[in-house]
Amino acid sequence: MSRASLPRDPYEVLGLARDASEQEVKKSFRRLARELHPDVNAHDPQAEEKFKEAAEAYEILSDPQRRATYDRYGHEGLRSGGYAPNFDAFGSIGDLFDAFFGGSSPFGGRSAGSAQGGDVAVALEIDLRQAARGTNEEIAYEAVDRCEHCHGNGAEPGTPIETCARCGGAGQLQVVTRTPFGQMMRTVVCDTCHGDGRTAKQPCGECRGRGRRAGKRTLTVDVPAGIADGQRIRLSGKGHAGEAGAPAGDLYVLVRVRADERFVREGDDLITALDVSAPLAAVGATLDVPTLDGTTSIRITPGTQPGEVLTVRGHGMPSLRNGKRGSLRVIVNVVVPRRLSSEQRELFERLHDTLTDENLRTEESMLSKLRRALRHQAA
Ligand SMILES: [Zn+2]
Ligand SMILES: [Zn+2]
Numbered sequence: 244m245s246r247a248s249l250p251r252d253p254y255e256v257l258g259l260a261r262d263a264s265e266q267e268v269k270k271s272f273r274r275l276a277r278e279l280h281p282d283v284n285a286h287d288p289q290a291e292e293k294f295k296e297a298a299e300a301y302e303i304l305s306d307p308q309r310r311a312t313y314d315r316y317g318h319e320g321l322r323s324g325g326y327a328p329n330f331d332a333f334g335s336i337g338d339l340f341d342a343f344f345g346g347s348s349p350f351g352g353r354s355a356g357s358a359q360g361g362d363v364a365v366a367l368e369i370d371l372r373q374a375a376r377g378t379n380e381e382i383a384y385e386a387v388d389r390c391e392h393c394h395g396n397g398a399e400p401g402t403p404i405e406t407c408a409r410c411g412g413a414g415q416l417q418v419v420t421r422t423p424f425g426q427m428m429r430t431v432v433c434d435t436c437h438g439d440g441r442t443a444k445q446p447c448g449e450c451r452g453r454g455r456r457a458g459k460r461t462l463t464v465d466v467p468a469g470i471a472d473g474q475r476i477r478l479s480g481k482g483h484a485g486e487a488g489a490p491a492g493d494l495y496v497l498v499r500v501r502a503d504e505r506f507v508r509e510g511d512d513l514i515t516a517l518d519v520s521a522p523l524a525a526v527g528a529t530l531d532v533p534t535l536d537g538t539t540s541i542r543i544t545p546g547t548q549p550g551e552v553l554t555v556r557g558h559g560m561p562s563l564r565n566g567k568r569g570s571l572r573v574i575v576n577v578v579v580p581r582r583l584s585s586e587q588r589e590l591f592e593r594l595h596d597t598l599t600d601e602n603l604r605t606e607e608s609m610l611s612k613l614r615r616a617l618r619h620q621a622a
Contacts, residue, residue: 269305362483371508383460384461388484473498476495518578527544547577
């Protein structure tokens, strides 16, 4: 996600109008993906990049919610909403390709015949309270499943499976490609049997002989108390189905914790600011301060200075390791009254006249306070 510039407009990438239908989105992506297939277009060294771009555009526009977010807020809106394309980290391009075309991906996602299923990544957004308590969240995602109709073998039930006529059972073909250095022979996965070496006499009507199909899945994720923004939960075996009995890939749930306007998190501590009027800071008071669970009262001692930090133990975030809760650190923001009435103004003036050096002396000079503040900022 450390891309310097924002990605292109997905409508532009897929060559679609803003009001394109779901079918048109799908059709356009299929067409583009076919064009960019390296076996078709071996001369374009950027085919993979372009395919990625098309796949990202498809992932945005094929999901109604994401598409609506993009339409209103653009790429930035998708990012701040916690959505990041799946493709960079997990190599799921191969599986997306697979779901559309069957067979082996030209992008190295899988190799002939073997193939554990690929991993899938989804983002899950929760708020700070949910992060503190832990939560069970239902997520929906798209993954490749084994076809139930043919049990994954690609043949219509009750029909025979035969040696592939195209590759003679090898699962591979030799093809000649023209390159700037002359003709090159290379081995590709057989496009008829997709590497199996065997084909169904009558392909399964449900999956068109692929044995696998893309489908929506939902499952409930157990998010542990204390999880931090950006952490991943791995659900083993919940990714794309593998080929012919090979194990499934994993599902990675990227947890995004929404920013809370009251608290800033630092490790297991929470930091909040509390406004205290200057007169109260001078005489002292017991005040309510917000916590994740409601409020708690804290004692402001007489003479509390601006920027002083009061620590309330046990009201921070629970530690992921041992569940022990951190502290709530309350920064006292002393508010000097403004827009005084004439009576208030008179009171302040009378108060001021009574003040002595003893009242105004501080333990720390203004300059050293400033230095401390700047150090904090730098750290
Ligand atoms: Zn099937
Ligand atoms: Zn074959």
